[in-house]
Amino acid sequence: MKNYSQDIMDYALSRPYFELQELYDYLEKDGKTDITRKTVSWYLTKLIESGKLQRVAHGKYAVRTKQQFVIIPTDEQRSLNEELKQKWPYAHFCIYNGNIISSLQHHLSANNITYIETEREAIVAVFNHLRDEGKVAYLRPTRELIYSYIDMSHPSIFVKPLITESPIQECCGMQVPTLEKLLVDLQKDKDFFYLQEAEGVTIFQNALSLYSINESRLLRYASRRGIRKEIKTIIQTINSND
Numbered sequence: 001m002k003n004y005s006q007d008i009m010d011y012a013l014s015r016p017y018f019e020l021q022e023l024y025d026y027l028e029k030d031g032k033t034d035i036t037r038k039t040v041s042w043y044l045t046k047l048i049e050s051g052k053l054q055r056v057a058h059g060k061y062a063v064r065t066k067q068q069f070v071i072i073p074t075d076e077q078r079s080l081n082e083e084l085k086q087k088w089p090y091a092h093f094c095i096y097n098g099n100i101i102s103s104l105q106h107h108l109s110a111n112n113i114t115y116i117e118t119e120r121e122a123i124v125a126v127f128n129h130l131r132d133e134g135k136v137a138y139l140r141p142t143r144e145l146i147y148s149y150i151d152m153s154h155p156s157i158f159v160k161p162l163i164t165e166s167p168i169q170e171c172c173g174m175q176v177p178t179l180e181k182l183l184v185d186l187q188k189d190k191d192f193f194y195l196q197e198a199e200g201v202t203i204f205q206n207a208l209s210l211y212s213i214n215e216s217r218l219l220r221y222a223s224r225r226g227i228r229k230e231i232k233t234i235i236q237t238i239n240s241n242d
Contacts, residue, residue, distance in 0.1 A: 204238060
């Protein structure tokens with residue numbers, strides 16, 4: 001079987017993104033009549049696995065030129081995760097620190113909060129356990145509470161519900177959010193009120209320019225959170241200004 005990888009990469013490099021049918025039509029016009037759609041799909045999968053291409057939306061592909069957004073948990077976060085998993089082995093936990101958002105901001109806001117997300121049935125028990133252990137923790141803090149009483153530059157913990165089917169990823173043996181999850185949560189959650197509106201658009205713009213984003217995953221999660229229309233509007237606004 002002939003290797004079509006270079007032909008596909010040459011085509012991919014000539015445009016910002018492409019669809020399977022467009023690529024197949026190109027290969028047919030280029031005289032490669034012996035190739036099938038199944039074979040083209042197989043090559044696309046291999047190129048994605050090798051890191052040369054990325055799937056940017058359903059049925060859309062592009063050359064991977066942007067870096068991946070990676071969250072490396074600290075020793076303290078890993079220790080906290082182990083503590084919680086020992087006490088609630090069947091619960092799911094997504095843990096991260098607010099300082100990971102700094103690279104996306106225009107107006108830098110101090111955020112030294114550790115966010116712990118878990119099932120709704122477990123959040124009260126987790127919150128009580130943290131308080132019993134002497135940790136400064138808040139259960140689903142409101143905008144008013146944060147604005148009036150919480151200094152976000154000081155270490156503390158916010159305990160929040162983990163939305164089912166949230167796009168999370170494993171790193172260092174624990175679950176952390178993907179960039180797609182963060183972008184949606186920043187627009188939706190009340191405790192991120194200070195990062196919304198104009199600053200929220202800036203964060204989105206920086207994320208789109210710096211990192212690889214799976215648009216299908218982003219919009220699917222936005223739908224679960226009830227803000228798909230708002231997220232699509234932000235993306236369209238950014239694209240129209242480019």
